[in-house]
Amino acid sequence: MSDQVEVEIKILKDGDEIIGLWENRVLIKHSDGSAEFFILEIDDDGYPRLNNKTWKITKGDGEIHIAPKKAPNERSSKKKLPPKIITF
Incomplete structure (x- = not known):
């Protein structure tokens, strides 16, 4: 990436x-008190890209919940969801 580019x-x-x-x-700490990790990757042209996976941290009892992200207008379907994972 050129030194003349502002990102x-x-x-x-x-x-x-x-x-x-x-x-x-x-x-990032959100206004609701939760926090979220965003992961940056560098593409083949040397430009930063946001990874489509984020890690959100909320209040809870030591559990990790994994669910597919929905598009804003996507309706729920009968797809099989990933399991709820409890780590503690």
Whole structure:
């Protein structure tokens, strides 16, 4: 990537704040108190891209829930969902 390029990553919503930044990860605290890791990757042309997977951290009892993301207008179907994983 050229040194003459300015990169702007637009992932913050009103009330969000960056609370951590490591190599290729950004940790955002949302206004509702949850936090979310966004993962950055560099494409073949040297430009940053957001990975389509994020890790959201919310209140809970030590459980990890995995579910497919839905498109905004996608209706629920009878697809088999991934299992709920409990780690503690």
